[in-house]
Structure formats: C-alpha cells, structure tokens
Amino acid sequence: MEGEQQSSGILRSMDAEQLREHAHKMVDFIADYYKTIESFPVLSQVQPGYLEKLLPDSAPDYPETLEHVLNDVQEKILPGVTHWQSPNYFAYFPSNSSIAGFLGEMLSAGFNIVGFSWITSPAATELETIVLDWLAKALKLPHDFHSTGQGGGVIQGTASEAVLVVLLAARDKILRTVGKGALPKLVTYASDQTHSSLLKACQIGGLNPEFCRSLKTDASTNYALSPEVFSEAVSRDIASGLIPFFLCATVGTTSSTAIDPLPELGKIAKVKNIWFHVDAAYAGSACVCPEYQHHLNGVDEADSFNMNAHKWLLTNFDCSLLWVKDRSALIQSLSTNPEYLKNKASQGNMVIDYKDWQIPLGRRFRSLKLWMVMRLYGLEGLRNHTRNHINLAAYFEDLVGQDPRFKVVTPRTFSLVCFRLLPPANTEDTNKLNRDLLDSVNSTGSVFITHTVLSGQFILRFAVGAPLTEQRHVDAAWRILQEKATALLGSL
Amino acid sequence: MEGEQQSSGILRSMDAEQLREHAHKMVDFIADYYKTIESFPVLSQVQPGYLEKLLPDSAPDYPETLEHVLNDVQEKILPGVTHWQSPNYFAYFPSNSSIAGFLGEMLSAGFNIVGFSWITSPAATELETIVLDWLAKALKLPHDFHSTGQGGGVIQGTASEAVLVVLLAARDKILRTVGKGALPKLVTYASDQTHSSLLKACQIGGLNPEFCRSLKTDASTNYALSPEVFSEAVSRDIASGLIPFFLCATVGTTSSTAIDPLPELGKIAKVKNIWFHVDAAYAGSACVCPEYQHHLNGVDEADSFNMNAHKWLLTNFDCSLLWVKDRSALIQSLSTNPEYLKNKASQGNMVIDYKDWQIPLGRRFRSLKLWMVMRLYGLEGLRNHTRNHINLAAYFEDLVGQDPRFKVVTPRTFSLVCFRLLPPANTEDTNKLNRDLLDSVNSTGSVFITHTVLSGQFILRFAVGAPLTEQRHVDAAWRILQEKATALLGSL
Numbered sequence: 001m002e003g004e005q006q007s008s009g010i011l012r013s014m015d016a017e018q019l020r021e022h023a024h025k026m027v028d029f030i031a032d033y034y035k036t037i038e039s040f041p042v043l044s045q046v047q048p049g050y051l052e053k054l055l056p057d058s059a060p061d062y063p064e065t066l067e068h069v070l071n072d073v074q075e076k077i078l079p080g081v082t083h084w085q086s087p088n089y090f091a092y093f094p095s096n097s098s099i100a101g102f103l104g105e106m107l108s109a110g111f112n113i114v115g116f117s118w119i120t121s122p123a124a125t126e127l128e129t130i131v132l133d134w135l136a137k138a139l140k141l142p143h144d145f146h147s148t149g150q151g152g153g154v155i156q157g158t159a160s161e162a163v164l165v166v167l168l169a170a171r172d173k174i175l176r177t178v179g180k181g182a183l184p185k186l187v188t189y190a191s192d193q194t195h196s197s198l199l200k201a202c203q204i205g206g207l208n209p210e211f212c213r214s215l216k217t218d219a220s221t222n223y224a225l226s227p228e229v230f231s232e233a234v235s236r237d238i239a240s241g242l243i244p245f246f247l248c249a250t251v252g253t254t255s256s257t258a259i260d261p262l263p264e265l266g267k268i269a270k271v272k273n274i275w276f277h278v279d280a281a282y283a284g285s286a287c288v289c290p291e292y293q294h295h296l297n298g299v300d301e302a303d304s305f306n307m308n309a310h311k312w313l314l315t316n317f318d319c320s321l322l323w324v325k326d327r328s329a330l331i332q333s334l335s336t337n338p339e340y341l342k343n344k345a346s347q348g349n350m351v352i353d354y355k356d357w358q359i360p361l362g363r364r365f366r367s368l369k370l371w372m373v374m375r376l377y378g379l380e381g382l383r384n385h386t387r388n389h390i391n392l393a394a395y396f397e398d399l400v401g402q403d404p405r406f407k408v409v410t411p412r413t414f415s416l417v418c419f420r421l422l423p424p425a426n427t428e429d430t431n432k433l434n435r436d437l438l439d440s441v442n443s444t445g446s447v448f449i450t451h452t453v454l455s456g457q458f459i460l461r462f463a464v465g466a467p468l469t470e471q472r473h474v475d476a477a478w479r480i481l482q483e484k485a486t487a488l489l490g491s492l
Numbered sequence: 493m494e495g496e497q498q499s500s501g502i503l504r505s506m507d508a509e510q511l512r513e514h515a516h517k518m519v520d521f522i523a524d525y526y527k528t529i530e531s532f533p534v535l536s537q538v539q540p541g542y543l544e545k546l547l548p549d550s551a552p553d554y555p556e557t558l559e560h561v562l563n564d565v566q567e568k569i570l571p572g573v574t575h576w577q578s579p580n581y582f583a584y585f586p587s588n589s590s591i592a593g594f595l596g597e598m599l600s601a602g603f604n605i606v607g608f609s610w611i612t613s614p615a616a617t618e619l620e621t622i623v624l625d626w627l628a629k630a631l632k633l634p635h636d637f638h639s640t641g642q643g644g645g646v647i648q649g650t651a652s653e654a655v656l657v658v659l660l661a662a663r664d665k666i667l668r669t670v671g672k673g674a675l676p677k678l679v680t681y682a683s684d685q686t687h688s689s690l691l692k693a694c695q696i697g698g699l700n701p702e703f704c705r706s707l708k709t710d711a712s713t714n715y716a717l718s719p720e721v722f723s724e725a726v727s728r729d730i731a732s733g734l735i736p737f738f739l740c741a742t743v744g745t746t747s748s749t750a751i752d753p754l755p756e757l758g759k760i761a762k763v764k765n766i767w768f769h770v771d772a773a774y775a776g777s778a779c780v781c782p783e784y785q786h787h788l789n790g791v792d793e794a795d796s797f798n799m800n801a802h803k804w805l806l807t808n809f810d811c812s813l814l815w816v817k818d819r820s821a822l823i824q825s826l827s828t829n830p831e832y833l834k835n836k837a838s839q840g841n842m843v844i845d846y847k848d849w850q851i852p853l854g855r856r857f858r859s860l861k862l863w864m865v866m867r868l869y870g871l872e873g874l875r876n877h878t879r880n881h882i883n884l885a886a887y888f889e890d891l892v893g894q895d896p897r898f899k900v901v902t903p904r905t906f907s908l909v910c911f912r913l914l915p916p917a918n919t920e921d922t923n924k925l926n927r928d929l930l931d932s933v934n935s936t937g938s939v940f941i942t943h944t945v946l947s948g949q950f951i952l953r954f955a956v957g958a959p960l961t962e963q964r965h966v967d968a969a970w971r972i973l974q975e976k977a978t979a980l981l982g983s984l
Contacts (some may be wrong), residue, residue, distance in 0.1 A: 011591055011592070011868050011869065012591070012959075013588070013590045013591070013806055013869070013873075013877055013959035014526065014577065014589065014590055014591060014959035014960050015526075015591065016523045016524070016526035016527035017523065017527075018591055019519075019522070019523050019526060019591045019594065020519060020520065020523035022591055022595055023519040023522070023523070023591075023594065023595065023598065024516060024519050026595045026598045026599065027511075027512060027515040027516050027519055027598070028512065029599075029602075030511070030515070030598065030599065030602035031508045031509065031511050031512035031515070032508070033602060033603075034506065034507075034508035034511055034602075035508035035509075043611070044611075044613060044614050044615070046614050046615075048610065048614070048837055048842045048843045049618070050614065050618070051614070051615060051618035051619060051622060052618065052621075052622060055619075055622055057625070057626075058626055058629050058630075059623075059626040059627070059629070059630055059866040059867070059870070059871050060866070060867060060870045060871070061870050061871050061872050062870040062872055062873075063867075063868055063869055063870040063872075063873055064867045064868065064870070065868075066595070066868065068867075069863075069864055069867050069868065073599065076615075077615045077619065077860075078615075079615075080613065080614040080615025080616075080618060080619075081603055081605065081613050081615050081616075082605060082611065082612050082613045082614075083603075083605075084603070084604060084605045084606065084612075084613075085506065085603070085604055092606075092612075092832070095604060095605070095606045095854075096505070096604075097506060097601070097602070097604035098505045098506055099503055099504070099505070099506060099507065099510055099511045099514055099515075100503065101601075101604075102511065102515065102601050102602065102604075103514055103515065103518045103558070105597065105598075105601035106515065106518045106519070106522065106597075106598060106601070107518065107521075107522065107565065109589070109593075109594050109597035109598070109601075109808050110521075110522035110525060110526075110589070110594065111525075111573055111575075111576070111577070112576060112577055112587060112588075112589035112593075112594075112808050112809055113573065113574060113575075113576045113587070114576060114584075114587045114809050118540065119535070119536075119574065120574050120576075120584075121536060121572065121573050121574045121576075122536050122538050122540070122542065122543070122572040122574070123536070123538075123543060123568075123569045123570075123571075123572025123573050124572075124573075126541070126542070126543035126544065126572060127543060127547075127569065127572075129544075130543060130544060130547055131551075133549070134549075134550055134551040135551070137550050137551070138550075138551055157649065157852050157854075158852035158853055158854045159853075160851065160852045160853045160854075161851060161852055164696075164851065168695075168696060171698075172695075180676075180700070181676070183675070183676075183698055184672075184673070184675075195830075196828035196829075196830040196833075196853075197828070197853055199828060200826065200828050200851075200853075203660075203664075203825065203826075204656075204660060204696065204697065204825075204826075204851065205696065205697070205698055206663075206675055206697055206698025206699075207698075208672070254830070254832050255831070255832055310854075314505055316601050316604050317604055317606050317854060317856060318852075318854060318856060333695065333696075334692065334695075334696075336688035336689070336691060336692050337688075338687075338688040338746070339747070339943075339944055339945045340584070340746050340747055340942065340943070340944045340953070341688075342943075344931075345540055350540040351540045359652065359653060359656065359692075359696065359851060360649050360650035360652045360653055360810075361650055361651075361652045361688075361689055361692075362587075362649070362650045362652075362802075362809060362810060364809060364810060368569075371561075372561055374551040374552070375551070375552055375555075375556045375560075375561050376503050376555055376556065376557075376558065376561065377503065377505070377555055378551070378552045378553050378554040378555040378556070379551050379552070379553050380553050380554055381503075381505075381554075381555055385505055439836075450832060451831075451832070451834075452831050452832045453831040461832070467504075467505035467506035468505075468506050
C-alpha cells in the first residue's frame, strides 16, 4: 500500500489528502443520517441472524471502495441499528451524541495516541486532570476530590469499570489491614435497586457473592436504601464475624431514579470504616444545575463518586467520570511497572500515569471530547440541556396523569417517568397487559421505551434525554401509547 | 440549546447541518495535521504540569467557538502530544491509525449506540460476530474458535481486558470443580517476558500473587518459555497441594517479540487441565500473511487467543480481538441479567449479548472500523502492510549489523529490532551508555524509540509499524542514532 502505489487511486493506509477526501464524504453521510434519522424505526425490527444472510462469509482479498461500503451501511447495517440518537428514543437511559462530542471523537481518533503513561502524550493526561477538576467544580464536589490534594478524577470507559476499580481499591485496602486470608469474609452493601455492575464487580474481584448484600427497598422509601436497614445489616454481619468494607449508594437508580440518602448512609459508613461509593451515573449530569445539586448533599462523606458524561452530558460514548479522595488506594491496587514502560517522568513521580487508575493499560484521548463539550456549550448550555429534558419529562408526567387509565408509579425527579397501564375490571394480569403494551408500542418503530419491575410490578419507563427530542416527539409518543392502550383494552 | 435558539448561530446539541459544517472543518484540521505531522517533535518535549499554566482553572459558563478551540488545540494541546502516527515513531509497539479505521471511528461515533445487548443494535453484535469469523479465517485459527460452534470472537478494548476475562473464566471454571475455598491455591504460569497485564489480571481476580509464576527465560531460548521449565513448575506446585489452572503463552513478547513454543506448552496444559491462553497482541497482525502463520502452530491446543487489531492491523485504537473455544465459560463468569435489560431475544437465547463476554456493560460499535479496514484494504492490503514493516525492520537490522559499534541482541522475527551500543574499552557501564543514547536520541524530537531490559542488559527497541513510515525515515533514524553514538563515545 506504500511507495509505488502512492500516485494511483488505491487507498493508502494513511495519506493526508486521501484522508481529507474520504472523511469529507463520511461527514456528509453522517450529517445525512441525522437529517433523516426520524425515517428509521427507532428500535431495529430485524430478526436474529439477519446480517449473516446479507454479508459474504469471508473478508475480501482485494480492496473495495468507500462508496460500496457506504452503500452496504445504508442497505444492510442501518436496518439493524437501534437509533439511540433518534428524538423518539426514550429507552434505558440516553446516550448523548452531540456536535461537540462528535468533533472530539474525530480529533481523538485522528491523533490515535495510546495514553497509558504521561509520556505517551502529556496533553492527554494533563487535559484529563484539568477537565475533571473543571467538572468537579461545576458539580460542587468537595475539594477532596480535586487533583490538587490526595484525590482526583479519571475517565473510565463505563460506570461498571468505575465501580470495579473502587471496589478493588477498597478490597485491597481492607485486606492490607486484616490480612489477605480474610477475602471470603468481606461484605459489600447496596440496595436491591443498585446497578447490576456492582454484583459483576464483586464476582470479578473474587468476593463471596453471598456476602454482596442486596438490601431490600420498597415504595415506602420510593425505592431508596433505608439507613436503618443498612445499619442493621452491618451490625448483623459484624456480629457474625464478617467484615463490612464497601457501600454503593445511588443517586438516580436505573429502574426509577431513586435517590439513596447519602448523608445518613455516609455517616454510618464512616463510623464503620466502610468505603463509600456514590453512583450518579445518570443523574449526575443534572447536578450541573444549581437547583439539582442538593441531590449530591452527603457526597462529602463519600470515598468515590461516579457520573457518566456519556449518558446525558452531550459527550459521546464512552466517557464515565470517576473521582476518588485517595488516589493512592487505586494506584496500589492497579499499578504495574514493567521495564518497557519505565521513563524518567514516571520513575520520578512527577506525573500521573492513568494506566494505574484503571483496568486496561491503553487508553484513548477521551478528555478531548469532554473538553470540547464544555467549551462549545459552556456550563449554561449543559444546564439548559438537562433542564430541557427534565421539563419534557414533567410534561409527559402531566399527560399520563390526565389519562385515568394510566398511573405514574414513582415520583419523577429527573427526566425519567415510571408509569403503567391500570387493569380494567375484566383482567387480572396487569403485568402481561403492560408487557403487551410495551411490545405493541415498540413494534411500531415510531418510539422505543423499555421497562423495569418494581415490587413485582411490570413498569414502563419513559426516559427523555436524546438531544434532538422536542415536545412534539413526546406528544407523538404519548399518542402511540394511548392508541395502543385503547386497542389492547378493547381486545380484552 | 433547543427551541428558540435554533435559528441563531449558537451551536445546538445536535443539528444535521451544523454537524456537517463543523465536522468538515474538523476533517480539514485533521488532514492538515497529517500533512504536517513530521514538523512536530515525535516525543513531546513539554515538562510536567505545562498545560495547567495554559488553560483556565474552570469551565466557561458560555459557549466558545470551534475556531477558538482548534486554535488552542494547535497552540496548547499539540505541543503535549506524542505523535504515535508520525513516520518517525518507533517506540513501544505501533498503534495504527488508517484512513479506513478513522472512517470507521467516525461512523461509530455518529451512530453512538451503546451495544450491550443484541437488541440495542442487532447490527453491532452481528457484524462483530461476522468480522471476527472473517479474521479467524484469515489467521487460519482452528474452527473451534469460530462462532458457528461453541466458541467465537469478541472485541475487547485492550489485551489487558482480554487476558482478564479469560483468566476469570478459567478461575471460575476450576473453582466450580474444586470448590470456591480453593481460590488461594490457584496457580497461573507465564514466562518472565509475559506482558504485565497478566499480573494485573491476577491481582484483580483476587489470586494469590505469590502463585502467579513468572518463569525465568534467558538468551538460550531467545527469551521463550521452556516447556521443561513449565512442566517442572506445574509438577512442583501439584506436589505442594496447589492447583495449576492457567497458562499464558506469548507469540511476540513486548520486550523482544519472543515466541513461546505453543505446541509443546499446549500439550502439557491439556494433560494438566490448565486453561491455555495465547497472547499474540502484537505479532498476530503479521499472521494474516501465510509466511508468518506457522508462528501460530499449536494454537489449536489453546482455549483462548488474542491479538490487537489496533496495534498493527490499521484499526484505530481500541480494538483488541479475543477468541475463545468455550464461550459459555466466559458468559458464566461475566453475565448479569437485571430486569431492566431483559428482552425477548435475550431471554429466548436467540442472540449473543456481548455484555456477558466483557467487563463493562456498555460497548461501542467497534466492529464497524474493523469491517471497514478489511473491506477498504482487503486481506492483500493488510498482508502488504505488515510485510512492508517487516522488510523495513530487516533493513534496519542490516544497518545496525554494518556498524561494529552496535550489536543486534536477539534475532529479529517481525518488525522489532532489539540492539545496543557496545561498550568501548574505557567504559564499564554499558547500560548507562545505552540509556544516555536513548535520552539523547529522543530529545532531538526527530525520532522516538523505547527500551527494555533483557538478562540485566539495557536494550534499545526499534519497532517499525507506523503507516506513514518509509525507508527514508528508517535511514534518518539510523543516522541520528549513529551521530548521537559518535558524540557519546567521543565524550567518554
């Protein structure tokens, strides 16, 4: 691909002018995608195995053209894409793409550095430290989380990795005190609403899964973890000779955006010498707004705090932000120092090497996109972004409240509305009714919502958060829900 | 950012035409970067803390323009970038950016889906399965690794994650047989040349670090693991009541591209019921060439195989490819099934949910870039790409061999040359001499190489692999090495 073929039309592995020409075409392809995004079914309607029927069963020996590939993207790939960026996407939680985030991804892919150590691109490490401090200030996180002290922030891929690395740091910290043999006695705590990534982290870390306490919640606390329940569990475990060492509290649970009472939980954790992690993966984005920052009250008691800029803060996936108060605990668990990575700056402890704050060695230049998002929108832009979605969710909540056939089942705090269709007199299986409504609505391709189960009840989740979503999309989604409900109820 | 500001010049969170306009500007910025890439010092010459002096200490409240940001990238970020894509980059191992890989990154960032389960974008899962099968065929991996049987391939972020997930699968598999209490007795094996990510994986998995055997190698085997040494270690451990369960062999070690003898090691592992992982993170790319495929002989005995398309196969970082023979072992260790992620396709076991093959929950649409690389270059293009670098390394090896002051210290197999400056009569510290040569060469900014230590000797590594590297860059690098050597030797 090099040398003599340079002047021919064959695509070189890298060449500035060929890159320019082809990338301009890709920009137009992607801009056209966004222009026509509402024309696709939000939830892909293909059947399992659809793609192997459309693609050859081995790679081509010789190059094909970009036009050929883009044609295949249009005809074969796009039908299998679920359009997370569609304004009619209300499923799970959002995963924001934005113009600034996309530009940051481009620039990061352009440099294509692998920033494991400071020396591999000092700007990648230093910009990450700086923008994490910027966001810590915007969220009014306590100063202990800033890089200027013993703590600091780091970009992880996902909240799963964030909770894993702090769990490992906490595990190794307590084992340094009580001895390695105590691993089977360690106990973690979280509510039964906590994200499944905590249990996965416990499995990975070799903890006894029986001692990963999933503490029961119910409607009486709006599915928040009760400090009394936590305190009793800890006392019981200590009495049994076990060793409580980790608590994960959530601000904005996945099922219903429940908010665990951080101040009370944090006080208990502190007294009992338990690492206190706060997972605000989704709701953290709203906390750039002063009027939502009180939901983080109590975070000053936490040892670590996580939010996903890639969910709802206009930063393309992946970009999960983790702050810790004691970075040395992370580094003690995750550092390696092979000869081939040694360099003066690292050996002299003059710099941060983020490889020692995370699971992988290599890392992309992800701070670029977060930096570009913060600069191209400004904090006011980010505040308006989340406020707008929260307002649209409140609007949807009102719509649901006006139709007596439906019920909002938990108080709405952020941009998620949990609701269900109520049973008419002639049906008993309300869960099946709502499951059927979900399937019926999603099969239209005009809207995509998902579900959860709370206290045994099948609940519909309507999560506003796609950047292109406007009131008309919320109205259209609600119309479809009403129509499908009418059809279902009529057929009973 | 929505609604009333739509018609103004303010950047919206997303808008097809604003995206088009801004992304075209970014394309030109990046193409210009590649056009001028040789004008920058390859290794950034900034001092620790340089960036905080250049940037404000908090995020702006109001939006700034792309021009302003790009100006800062040029003036403040670029000096802190180490240019992995420079043709004068010969450090570590390469991290290829390519036109096709870059286009794939753009498209993936454009869709910005989070493909944890099949339903979240069936195309993302199915294309991944298909292209991993394509590459398995191109590498002539045994059929057991194809998705059509009990095995299959998956894209991990890095080789660190690949070795971690198979270590966890192997750990849990053996513990299901011998009981969970046996965790402290488990033993892993690898040579002392094995990548540091294995030890990190052991730490993460809660294994006893003392029982992570780092078996000694030396020049007599060109730093490959001796089957006898492995076999004796296993026997000794079994006799001590320990439980051998995991072997990591490497094809192309990080220090010197040593190749462990897969057939012999694999046979021992099989007899002893030890999970056999093959790490070909770097050298796997060369094995798309028929003339290098024999280096994978014996991989049919392996339980898992890993190579990094993001190193040397023109696929932008990150894209680490892992194949396993028994996908159920991975899934048993890594699956979670919370209510909010349930869907018909997953519950019916009709599809692959790659979330259960990896550490994180969320995942980017990374198969797009690998697919585009394979299609836009074809297998012949990829073969020529690696052959070209291997030829340039052989050429460099010849240059070194012609200068009696230098010595090639291990046989060159792929595109890495390990060499050192020999001591003149009047110096004893050859290691310091070579360290000084390394610093002297890298401080020119005209070339970037790194080092390793083999048998206590400080060795210089010259790794060819950047897509833009041509013979003239190798010549220039060698000239600098010679000049700096002359200066150093003259000053003794």
